Amino acid sequence: MTEDWEKSSDEILANLAIDPDVLAKELAAEQDLDPLEEIDKDDFSANNYEVENECKRALQLLKGNKEQRIQGLRIFCEYRDKRAFPLLLPLLREPCPVERMSAVYALGRNPCPEAVDTLLDLLKNDSNAYVRRATAWSLANYGDEVVVEPLINALKNDVAAVRLWASSSLAEAGASSPENAQRVSTQLLISLRIDNEPVVRSNCIWSLSRLYELLNEAIQKEFIQECQRIYKFEDEPTLIDECKLALEAVLGAN
Numbered sequence: 001m002t003e004d005w006e007k008s009s010d011e012i013l014a015n016l017a018i019d020p021d022v023l024a025k026e027l028a029a030e031q032d033l034d035p036l037e038e039i040d041k042d043d044f045s046a047n048n049y050e051v052e053n054e055c056k057r058a059l060q061l062l063k064g065n066k067e068q069r070i071q072g073l074r075i076f077c078e079y080r081d082k083r084a085f086p087l088l089l090p091l092l093r094e095p096c097p098v099e100r101m102s103a104v105y106a107l108g109r110n111p112c113p114e115a116v117d118t119l120l121d122l123l124k125n126d127s128n129a130y131v132r133r134a135t136a137w138s139l140a141n142y143g144d145e146v147v148v149e150p151l152i153n154a155l156k157n158d159v160a161a162v163r164l165w166a167s168s169s170l171a172e173a174g175a176s177s178p179e180n181a182q183r184v185s186t187q188l189l190i191s192l193r194i195d196n197e198p199v200v201r202s203n204c205i206w207s208l209s210r211l212y213e214l215l216n217e218a219i220q221k222e223f224i225q226e227c228q229r230i231y232k233f234e235d236e237p238t239l240i241d242e243c244k245l246a247l248e249a250v251l252g253a254n
Contacts, residue, residue, distance in 0.1 A: 108138025140169035171207035
């Protein structure tokens with residue numbers, strides 16, 4: 001899912017004073033602002049003293065100007081600290097989409113119950129797809145049942161980048177109960193059949209594999225049959241590989 005970055009962080013941060021609407025349109029070319037890349041690379045070598053110092057520095061940065069706030073947000077995309085909650089929550093409403101996006105990722109790393117309603121509103125209504133994508137990812141870290149239906153709606157209706165992360169997050173949301181697993185799996189199976197993006201379909205397979213043990217026998221059978229059909233008759237390598245892994249996992253368990 002990663003792509004080559006064309007600008008340095010210094011160049012991008014220097015351009016943050018431009019109009020937010022212009023900045024939002026340029027996000028595709030400025031993707032090294034995307035904290036998801038940092039979230040996926042946990043630094044387990046940092047000791048507690050270093051983490052504490054970084055968090056203290058980030059708390060001060062979040063009280064500064066826009067450039068400083070974004071620096072602080074990137075730190076909280078890596079580290080967890082509940083002291084950040086009061087400073088992170090207001091940033092979800094910043095006019096700059098980069099700040100909103102970074103705050104959303106930071107609140108995925110630092111799940112805050114008070115953030116749920118605002119995150120759900122951003123997923124549904126934010127005009128910037130990168131912000132909605134970040135929200136779809138972050139909501140996986142919130143176990144509340146209220147995230148299930150919004151994520152299903154995002155998988156059904158949003159752009160591909162948002163559908164991609166909604167399909168993955170639904171694995172976590174569905175795992176909260178057998179009932180939610182059935183609700184989630186129904187849409188995942190539909191999207192597996194009809195979505196026009198192979199990477200979204202591949203994520204649907206991955207999520208259904210994660211939920212498999214919670215599904216009733218009829219849905220399990222339907223999932224296996226769909227994976228077998230894809231494996232035999234489709235030619236997209238991403239889908240074939242994911243189907244192979246899924247079939248090995250679920251059939252091997254039987």
